Amino acid sequence: MHRSYQPLKPVTNRYLQQRWDQSSFQDHRRKVSSTLPVVDTKGMRTPSHVQLKLKKLQLQDERLSIIDRDNRLLASRLANIVGSRGLVDHRNQYHLRSLNADKRREELLLVSRQNQAIYQRITSRQSEYRRQLWLDDWERAERRRENISQYPRGLADKQVIM
Template sequence: MHRSFQPLKPVTNRYLQQRWDQDDYEHHRRKVSSALPVVDTKGTRTPAHVQLKLKKLQLQDERLSIIDRDNRLLASKLADIVGSKGLVDHWNQYHLRSLNADKRREELLWVSRQNQALYQRLTARQSEYRRQLWWDDWERAERRREDVSRRPRRPAEKQRSHRKVKFAAVEDKERASSADRP
């Protein structure tokens, strides 16, 4: 505290008043420090099963056991390599096998039998198309068209002229070349 004590109220003895005020202040500080909160701000306690997390510990133990097993396998392989004569076994004698090869083979045989049966049915069947009837029908239609039309239809090559037009210069050259020939 400050050396010059100034009491708030008029007093007869400043020294006693200072001691009483100091005692009151210390008593107040003890009460404040020992006071309990009115509002509980601690929150809820976390349950033990959430804090401990047994499943996480179990998974961690399983993971560690797998790692230990792999380490033991690796150590045994390294021991075999060290104990061997130094020959390298680099041949992999794995035969590729499919687990459903038999099933696929049966399905392939079934499909090929079905295809063969379909092929036999198709080749054994006679054609229902009668080309001769179609040809006769077409000729009848052509005759009717000829009878109805004003001018008879002719094939395109009959309508063209068979005359060839030759120019005079080309004819002179042809005559000269034919005269040179023996």
């Protein structure tokens, strides 16, 4: 019984129903295998200007022309070296020059003249401080402190510690 065909709907003849179901299934399988896709999944064609990349080719040509020019320059230099019998100019007698050396020198002279003038004004000026008055005031204050204090300062200096 387990190998017998079990139809989905109630039928009178199982054998015929099995044959019909099998033929309809075969027909369905044939139709599925022969169908064509409805949706186009191939993707877009790449535009020609994107495939060709003219700018990249132009840059590559420029790079190659620069390399060729450099190679020709190097070859001519090597030919000059070979033609000069190997003499090498190794002396570098270049004098270092600054474009603004004169301007800096003038500014330095101006600053030194201004400093000299300031120094002259400072040294020629008479001092406004009265040092002698300060010393006299200090001595007067010391005398007052000694007169007021109970223990004079001089005695402490004269004592010998034993």
